[in-house]
Amino acid sequence: xxxxxxxxxxxxxxxxxxxxxxxxxxxxxxxxxxxxxxxxxxxxxxxxxxxxxxxxxxxxxxxxxxxxxxxxxxxxxxxxxxxxxxxxxxxxxxxxxxxxxxxxxxxxxxxxxxxxxxxxxxxxxxxxxxxxxxxxxxxxxxxxxxxxxxxxxxxxxxxxxxxxxxxxxxxxxxxxxxxxxxxxxxxxxxxxxxxxxxxxxxxxxxxxxxxxxxxxxxxxxxxxxxxxxxxxxxxxxxxxxxxxxxxxxxxxxxxxxxxxxxxxxxxxxxxxxxxxxxxxxxxxxxxxxxxxxxxxxxxxxxxxxxxxxxxxxxxxxxxxxxxxxxxxxxxxxxxxxxxxxxxxxxxxxxxxxxxxxxxxxxxxxxxxxxxxxxxxxxxxxxxxxxxxxxxxxxxxxxxxxxxxxxxxxxxxxxxxxxxxxxxxxxxxxxxxxxxxxxxxxxxxxxxxxxxxxxxxxxxxxxxxxxxxxxxxxxxxxxxxxxxxxxxxxxxxxxxxxxxxxxxxxxxxxxxxxxxxxxxxxxxxxxxxxxxxxxxxxxxxxxxxxxxxxxxxxxxxxxxx
Numbered sequence: 331x332x333x334x335x336x337x338x339x340x341x342x343x344x345x346x347x348x349x350x351x352x353x354x355x356x357x358x359x360x361x362x363x364x365x366x367x368x369x370x371x372x373x374x375x376x377x378x379x380x381x382x383x384x385x386x387x388x389x390x391x392x393x394x395x396x397x398x399x400x401x402x403x404x405x406x407x408x409x410x411x412x413x414x415x416x417x418x419x420x421x422x423x424x425x426x427x428x429x430x431x432x433x434x435x436x437x438x439x440x441x442x443x444x445x446x447x448x449x450x451x452x453x454x455x456x457x458x459x460x461x462x463x464x465x466x467x468x469x470x471x472x473x474x475x476x477x478x479x480x481x482x483x484x485x486x487x488x489x490x491x492x493x494x495x496x497x498x499x500x501x502x503x504x505x506x507x508x509x510x511x512x513x514x515x516x517x518x519x520x521x522x523x524x525x526x527x528x529x530x531x532x533x534x535x536x537x538x539x540x541x542x543x544x545x546x547x548x549x550x551x552x553x554x555x556x557x558x559x560x561x562x563x564x565x566x567x568x569x570x571x572x573x574x575x576x577x578x579x580x581x582x583x584x585x586x587x588x589x590x591x592x593x594x595x596x597x598x599x600x601x602x603x604x605x606x607x608x609x610x611x612x613x614x615x616x617x618x619x620x621x622x623x624x625x626x627x628x629x630x631x632x633x634x635x636x637x638x639x640x641x642x643x644x645x646x647x648x649x650x651x652x653x654x655x656x657x658x659x660x661x662x663x664x665x666x667x668x669x670x671x672x673x674x675x676x677x678x679x680x681x682x683x684x685x686x687x688x689x690x691x692x693x694x695x696x697x698x699x700x701x702x703x704x705x706x707x708x709x710x711x712x713x714x715x716x717x718x719x720x721x722x723x724x725x726x727x728x729x730x731x732x733x734x735x736x737x738x739x740x741x742x743x744x745x746x747x748x749x750x751x752x753x754x755x756x757x758x759x760x761x762x763x764x765x766x767x768x769x770x771x772x773x774x775x776x777x778x779x780x781x782x783x784x785x786x787x788x789x790x791x792x793x794x795x796x797x798x799x800x801x802x803x804x805x806x807x808x809x810x811x812x813x814x815x816x817x818x819x820x821x822x823x824x825x826x827x828x829x830x831x832x833x834x835x836x837x838x839x840x841x842x843x844x845x846x847x848x849x850x851x852x853x854x855x856x857x858x859x860x861x862x863x864x865x866x867x868x869x870x871x872x873x874x875x876x877x878x879x880x881x882x883x884x885x886x887x888x889x890x
Contacts, residue, residue: 336364344395345378347453348477352381355481357600359384359500361507370429377426379451382507384500385598387445387488390430391472392423398455400463420466423448437509443539444502447492449484453477467491496539538564541712542571548710552657552682555714556732557849558725561683562588562821564714565655566595568681573602577650577679581607582668584659587814588821590802592655605649610664617671633667640670648673656821657682657706665706682706719823724848724855727879730871731845747882749858753833757786759884760830760858764811766884767826767856776825778812780847782840782859783833786813816847827851831859831867840867856882 338346345364352362361382368375381389394416397408407416427448435442449470457473469487472480538560545551555561569581581596581604583589589608596607606613611628615621619635622628640648649672654660660668669675684706715735717725721743729736751759760779768774779786785793792801805812805822812824829847834840844867848855857864857876865873 338364344451344453345393348379348391348393348451348472348480351453351477351480352379352484355479356381356383356484357481361503363510366430366510368426368429368433370432373429375426375429377423377430380430381484382503383485383488383498384503385497386485387447387492387494387498388427389447389449389484389488389492390423390427391449391451392419392426393451393453394419395454398452419450420448420463420470423450424465434506434509438505443494443496444498445488445492445494445496447484447488449487451477451480495543538714538718539567541714542568545710545712549677550680550709551712552684552706552709553712553714554684556685556717556736557728557845558717558719559685559714560718561685561714562591562655565653565681565683566592569596569604569607569653570599572651572653572679573599573604576602578648579604579651579653580613580649580668580671581653581655582610582613583608583655583821584610585656585818585820586798587802587805587818588656590806591822594806604653610660610668614667629661630663633661633663636667637670640667643671645673649678651679651681653681653683655683657684659820680709682709719852720849721853724851727855727857727872727875728845728848730869730875731841731848744854746876746879747854747856748861748876748879749856749882749884750861751858753831753860753863756830756832756859757781757784760786760828760832762884763828763856763858763882767828767854768811772826772854774811775808777828778814778819778824778826778850779828779830780814780816780819780850781830781832782816782843782847783835785815786830788813789815816843816850819850820846823850823852825852826854826856828856828858831857831864833863834867837867841869844868844872 336349338349349362349364356362363380363382364378366377366380368377377390378393379391381391383389394407395409398416398419399406399408405416405418406413408414427446431442431446447470449472450466451472453472453474455473456475457468457471459468461468461471469483469491472483476483541553542564553561553564565581569579572579581592583592586609589612593607596603606616611632614632614636617636617639619632619639622631652668652672654668669678669680672678672680713735715737717732717736717738718740720738721740722738723743723746725732725736725738725740727746729738749759749763760781764774764777764779767777781789784790789801792798804810805814816829827847827850829850831844831847834843844864848857857879861873861876864876
């Protein structure tokens with residue numbers, strides 16, 4: 331497999347022409363492979379050019395040079411010297427793609443749900459725009475004209491004609507490349523490879539796209555699921571699908587960290603984007619509602635002002651569809667004001683993604699989560715019960731908070747670690763844990779340290795300097811360890827989380843805060859705090875779950 335600059339022989343000028351055109355027009359993050367050979371059973375196949383496009387899918391392209399014609403179903407290829415019969419390149423491409431999928435599913439141990447298309451490249455043949463034949467629409471052919479700038483045509487072929495339900499996740503692409511390249515890695519221990527576990531978790535999350543397909547005719551839905559069920563991924567994907575339909579879409583959330591994450595995701599789209607992505611407050615300010623302060627202003631006065639402004643909005647300024655992630659954090663009056671900004675407040679498209687067990691802000695007396703008479707009670711409920719983000723070891727730790735239908739689907743993973751210590755020593759020991767984890771080989775940008783009460787000094791410094799934008803920009807840059815508070819980390823994740831239980835300002839909110847904090851880690855969770863306080867806040871079931879964890883003494887690990 332060549333993902334760099336392959337060597338083309340004299341008989342491969344057509345393949346080189348297609349390769350060069352693809353390389354010139356495709357984004358830099360797309361992987362191109364030439365002459366990919368696959369063995370499926372006793373049969374051998376070759377894909378002339380394989381396109382692996384993150385966020386889109388895969389395309390296998392069979393390339394034929396010379397002049398290609400068809401007569402009575404028979405394909406012919408002509409050069410300067412003769413005209414000869416050839417096998418159908420469509421059938422060749424289809425068979426080689428099928429063999430590749432079989433091989434990858436066998437190697438990766440799971441079904442391939444990413445979109446895949448078979449195509450034919452004819453760089454020296456002109457094919458009429460209205461040409462078609464059974465089993466091969468014109469959109470699967472790259473002819474002499476198409477081959478000059480084929481990127482968009484390949485994208486449309488994958489998305490419109492390809493099989494599969496989801497785009498190709500970047501981390502899953504990396505696994506495919508490793509398998510195709512045949513690199514021989516060092517043996518992994520009995521606990522497996524955390525990165526591979528996370529890749530598998532991402533692949534499971536992408537499969538949630540079937541929920542969006544199955545509910546596409548429903549205009550107003552609340553998707554309710556526990557931590558790690560893929561709600562944020564679904565919210566972003568729903569916003570993408572609606573935007574591609576030409577709708578004016580607003581993609582909203584409550585907290586700044588999640589807002590910047592959503593903006594980063596949307597910024598990579600090359601096609602239609604939402605007209606707004608980010609925090610609800612920023613949307614309101616952007617419309618011209620004056621700034622204010624205090625909880626009364628944000629919960630009551632601001633939505634009242636927005637609703638008054640909405641009454642004066644022109645039709646072209648209104649939203650066709652609203653998508654809200656972490657919807658349980660929205661105040662009741664925000665919903666009324668936001669829907670007033672839509673073209674059809676009573677029947678327009680509204681999609682709320684929520685976990686009513688993560689109502690950690692608790693500012694509205696649970697009114698947002700009131701599914702009987704609350705502001706989102708009229709939305710059709712769709713339940714997402716599977717946990718896909720966390721390993722089972724981590725998921726079992728916060729199971730007591732997640733509800734009776736909670737079902738972990740991840741790999742077994744590494745044991746959860748517990749550092750039992752007095753509350754006033756938790757912050758210092760949590761810092762020791764970060765150092766010990768880096769000494770073990772974890773990259774610093776894989777680690778987040780989250781507190782439950784006072785901020786970590788690094789976090790506090792950003793807060794006191796008013797540098798919130800820089801703080802979250804550093805987190806999303808992913809270049810260093812992150813120090814935060816559980817309340818600001820909703821909807822976010824890192825491979826390793828050190829949960830520093832340094833107390834609670836309000837014990838009535840402690841269980842929800844623990845639920846959020848325990849569920850942010852994908853591969854390894856370290857809980858630092860007093861076992862008695864953890865039992866008081868989380869109940870006996872949490873105590874039992876943590877009793878199965880690994881007791882850890884980070885200073886000894888560093889010294890040893």
